[in-house]
Amino acid sequence: xxxxxxxxxxxxxxxxxxxxxxxxxxxxxxxxxxxxxxxxxxxxxxxxxxxxxxxxxxxxxxxxxxxxxxxxxxxxxxxxxxxxxxxxxxxxxxxxxxxxxxxxxxxxxxxxxxxxxxxxxxxxxxxxxxxxxxxxxxxxxxxxxxxxxxxxxxxxxxxxxxxxxxxxxxxxxxxxxxxxxxxxxxxxxxxxxxxxxxxxxxxxxxxxxxxxxxxxxxxxxxxxxxxxxxxxxxxxxxxxxxxxxxxxxxxxxxxxxxxxxxxxxxxxxxxxxxxxxxxxxxxxxxx
Amino acid sequence: xxxxxxxxxxxxxxxxxxxxxxxxxxxxxxxxxxxxxxxxxxxxxxxxxxxxxxxxxxxxxxxxxxxxxxxxxxxxxxxxxxxxxxxxxxxxxxxxxxxxxxxxxxxxxxxxxxxxxxxxxxxxxxxxxxxxxxxxxxxxxxxxxxxxxxxxxxxxxxxxxxxxxxxxxxxxxxxxxxxxxxxxxxxxxxxxxxxxxxxxxxxxxxxxxxxxxxxxxxxxxxxxxxxxxxxxxxxxxxxxxxxxxxxxxxxxxxxxxxxxxxxxxxxxxxxxxxxxxxxxxxxxxxxxxxxxxxxxxxxxxxx
Numbered sequence: 233x234x235x236x237x238x239x240x241x242x243x244x245x246x247x248x249x250x251x252x253x254x255x256x257x258x259x260x261x262x263x264x265x266x267x268x269x270x271x272x273x274x275x276x277x278x279x280x281x282x283x284x285x286x287x288x289x290x291x292x293x294x295x296x297x298x299x300x301x302x303x304x305x306x307x308x309x310x311x312x313x314x315x316x317x318x319x320x321x322x323x324x325x326x327x328x329x330x331x332x333x334x335x336x337x338x339x340x341x342x343x344x345x346x347x348x349x350x351x352x353x354x355x356x357x358x359x360x361x362x363x364x365x366x367x368x369x370x371x372x373x374x375x376x377x378x379x380x381x382x383x384x385x386x387x388x389x390x391x392x393x394x395x396x397x398x399x400x401x402x403x404x405x406x407x408x409x410x411x412x413x414x415x416x417x418x419x420x421x422x423x424x425x426x427x428x429x430x431x432x433x434x435x436x437x438x439x440x441x442x443x444x445x446x447x448x449x450x451x452x453x454x455x456x457x458x459x460x461x462x463x464x465x466x467x468x469x470x471x472x473x474x475x476x477x478x479x480x481x482x483x484x485x486x487x488x489x490x491x492x493x494x495x496x497x498x499x500x501x502x503x504x505x506x507x508x509x510x511x512x513x514x515x516x517x518x519x
Numbered sequence: 520x521x522x523x524x525x526x527x528x529x530x531x532x533x534x535x536x537x538x539x540x541x542x543x544x545x546x547x548x549x550x551x552x553x554x555x556x557x558x559x560x561x562x563x564x565x566x567x568x569x570x571x572x573x574x575x576x577x578x579x580x581x582x583x584x585x586x587x588x589x590x591x592x593x594x595x596x597x598x599x600x601x602x603x604x605x606x607x608x609x610x611x612x613x614x615x616x617x618x619x620x621x622x623x624x625x626x627x628x629x630x631x632x633x634x635x636x637x638x639x640x641x642x643x644x645x646x647x648x649x650x651x652x653x654x655x656x657x658x659x660x661x662x663x664x665x666x667x668x669x670x671x672x673x674x675x676x677x678x679x680x681x682x683x684x685x686x687x688x689x690x691x692x693x694x695x696x697x698x699x700x701x702x703x704x705x706x707x708x709x710x711x712x713x714x715x716x717x718x719x720x721x722x723x724x725x726x727x728x729x730x731x732x733x734x735x736x737x738x739x740x741x742x743x744x745x746x747x748x749x750x751x752x753x754x755x756x757x758x759x760x761x762x763x764x765x766x767x768x769x770x771x772x773x774x775x776x777x778x779x780x781x782x783x784x785x786x787x788x789x790x791x792x793x794x795x796x797x798x799x800x801x802x803x804x805x806x807x808x809x810x811x812x813x814x815x816x817x818x819x820x821x822x
Contacts, residue, residue: 339608344594495569
C-alpha cells in the first residue's frame, strides 16, 4: 500500500501544485484587498442593500464585509466547496477507473498488489493531496496578513479548511463510488458534478424558502461551515460528513473487490443482462 | 493436485452478458513446459489468462494456478508469475526505468537490475526515454521486461511478441526458452502459428470458447497432410503409386510430374518410388497455420 500511496502522490504532484498555486494567489489577492474595502464599509453596505436576498443566501451576510470573518466568508470560503469540489470529482472518478479505461489497471493488477491495497493506497494519497492543497490555500491567506490590517487568528483560520476538507473527502468518496457504479468515468464525473452544483443551489435556496428545507438535509453543503467554523467547529456535522464518506468508501471497496477488470475502454450499462440468457441451455447441454 | 501441474483448468465457463467467451475450457500445463495457446481473435485466449490472474471471475469450472485458486490466493499467484497483457498499456508520463521501478516496488524491490539492464540491452530499448516517446514495439519490449525481470516460475503471456519486428520476436522467443531452461513454465497465447511451432512443446487449440484439442506440436504436424511433388526422369505409368491408400492425386504434368497429398507416414510411398526413375522429390510439411485453418474452417461450417 505504501508503494501505491507514494506513486499516487507523484501522480497528484501536478494537481497539488496547480490547485495550490491558484488558491494561494487567490488568498493573497483577497487578503491584500481587504484594507481597501474595510475602509469603505458604509459605502459598501449602501451598495449591498440593493442586492437581492437570493444573492446573500449563497454568499453569506454582507453586513459583515468589514470584518475578516465576513470578508473571507463571502469572498473566499462561500464558493470554495464549489471550486475545490472539482478536484475530488476529477481525482475520485479517476482514482481507479481512469487506469482501467486506459488499459493500465490490467497490468498493475497482474503484479502482487491486492485490490484493497490499490484502492486504499490511492485513496489516502488523494486525501493527503487535498489536505496539502488546503494547507497551501491557508498559507495564501496567512502570508498577506503580515502587511494587511486583517488580524484574524491564523489557528482559527484553519477551521473552515477542516470543514472544507470534510466536504472534499465526501465528494471524493461520492466520485469513487459513482465511478465504480456507472459505465464510465465521464458519466461518473458528470453525475458527481451535478450532485455538487445541485447541493450548492439547494443549500443556498433552502435559506430563503422552506420548500427546500427537507431536501437540504440531504445536501452535503448544508453541513459546510465556512468562516462560522472560526467560532467553533460543529463536530456533529464533521462526523456526519466523514461518516457518510466512510460508508461510501466501504461500499466502493466492496464493489471494487467484485469488479471485472476491463482490458480498456468504457463500460456499458449491461442492460442486456436483464434479458433472458439464451446460452445457458447450450452450456448445460454440453457433454 | 499433482505438484507437477502448473496450471489446471476444468470446465471453465465465462460469459460477458450474452456472449459466451469460455464454454468449458479444459487443460493442464505441466511444470517446466512451454505451452502454446492457439486460437483466432475472440476464441477465449485472453479471457482464460485473465481468469488465471483473478482480473475477471469465471461463472463456473475449476481453476488452479501453481496449486492456488486465483479467487482466493491471487496475490500468491502474482508473486510467482510474470504477466504480459495482450493490450499492453503503460503510464505515458513515466520513463521505461520509472515504470519498471514501480512494478519492482509492487513486488517488494526484489529485482536484479543488472539482469533488467541486460534484458533491455538484448531487446535494444532505451529505458531512460519517456514511454510516450516510444514506438509500440518499444513499449512492448518494456512489457516483456516487466514480465521477466523478477525471474518468475510461471510466465502468463498474452501475445508476447505483438508489434515486435521479426528479429526482436526471435530474441523474445530466445528469452522464453532461456526462462524455461531455468525452470520456468511458459504459458503463452498466440495467433502466430510459426511462433507456436518454434517455441511450444504442446499446444491447445481453442475455438469458440472450447479447447478443441491439446497435442504435441510435433505430433500435430506429423499427423497432418503433406504435399509431395515428384518429377520423373522419363515418362512413367504412375497408377501403382495412386493406388496406395494414403495417397491422393492433386495434380499431374504429362507423365513426368506428380503432385500428391499424403496422409500419415511416407514409408509406403518411398518404397514404391524406389521402382521408379525419380529425378526430384520435394515434400512440403504443412504449417500449423494450415492445420489451424482447418479447425477454424470446420467452425465456420458448423456456424
